[in-house]
Amino acid sequence: MNQISTGTFIARKRKEANLTQAQLAEHLGISSKSVSKWERGKCMPDYAVVTELCEILGITVSELLDGEENERENLRLYDNDQMLEMLARIQRLESQRITIIAIALIVMGIALLTLSPLVGGASLTDFFSGALSRIGAGVVLIGVFLATRSIFEYLVQP
Incomplete structure (x- = not known):
């Protein structure tokens, strides 16, 4: 899990969704400074907003944590709920x-x-x-x- 690649990925997917940092922050109920910190790789999103963030950006939790889009036929060892629980434990x-x-x-x-x-x-x-x-x-x-x-x-x- 590389914060910089994850941040770059969040920024790219946000722009693809035609959202500003402020708009994304508003959808998530957080400050735009938090989104800015994610995109600069200064911190990771809190596990409480990860599911909603992934839904808005149209990505999976594993893609968010990997910082890149995965091939859809790529088999993952963990499902989204397990990955969210691991992220919560890390935090x-x-x-x-x-x-x-x-x-x-x-x-x-x-x-x-x-x-x-x-x-x-x-x-x-x-x-x-x-x-x-x-x-x-x-x-x-x-x-x-x-x-x-x-x-x-x-x-x-x-």
Whole structure:
């Protein structure tokens, strides 16, 4: 699954259907920025809109994921429902990966905050103590942000 070839394929099929990005987005109930990101290969369509996207573009899910039209007599090992379920699982795993990274950042930040008072005494070590405190606080904040975003995305998923 190559995001760039899939994006190029979406753009080509959209143009063949005489649709603008805004029109396609309106049909799907999403923003035109999302369609633009797909077509530039920056991200993949969410599994919740894949079926409708394929219907609008007149393609199958396997063609969407392959980024090219398949020969109709070509035998696929998976049907559309199975491919949609795999895409949903991939997107859930990506969300879980971000949650794990967030938790690791929070733990690392707390460790840095804990270590910072132990370093001190001279002007150079005071500098490092202050730097560890600030880095630790920053890492914790980034971790909390990622965890919050991941939890929000989990709650919003259909």
